Amino acid sequence: MKIFGQIGRLKRDKITEYQSLHANVWKEVIQVIRACNIENYSIFIEDDLVFSYFEYTGCDYEKDMAFMEADKMTQKWWTYTKPCFEKCAFSAHSEFYHDMKQIFYLGKDKGK
Numbered sequence: 001m002k003i004f005g006q007i008g009r010l011k012r013d014k015i016t017e018y019q020s021l022h023a024n025v026w027k028e029v030i031q032v033i034r035a036c037n038i039e040n041y042s043i044f045i046e047d048d049l050v051f052s053y054f055e056y057t058g059c060d061y062e063k064d065m066a067f068m069e070a071d072k073m074t075q076k077w078w079t080y081t082k083p084c085f086e087k088c089a090f091s092a093h094s095e096f097y098h099d100m101k102q103i104f105y106l107g108k109d110k111g112k
Helices: 012-023 027-035 061-070 072-084
Strands: 002-009 038-046 049-056
Touching: 012 038, 012 072, 027 038, 027 061, 027 072, 061 072
Parallel strands: none
Antiparallel strands: 002 049, 038 049
């Protein structure tokens, strides 16, 4: 399993729209997320700052992300969500969300 934390910044005039979209995520988008081996996916918001957390449980992240990017319904979903974001300036590789570096993890203690 690989854990991801991502950060992004919303356009101030798009905060309410972004929250409304995620109050009713399309079932087809959820199905693709699950098919791409993403679990325990959460998105948090504070003002215009968005943080997401998810666990990737597959064995080929690039392949799964290519599958997601090729999905027509996900592409349509992104036509609504991506315009809500400011461009992310952390690196040349992150346009909307930036992958954060994990520095600590405390998992479940299965021995108790």
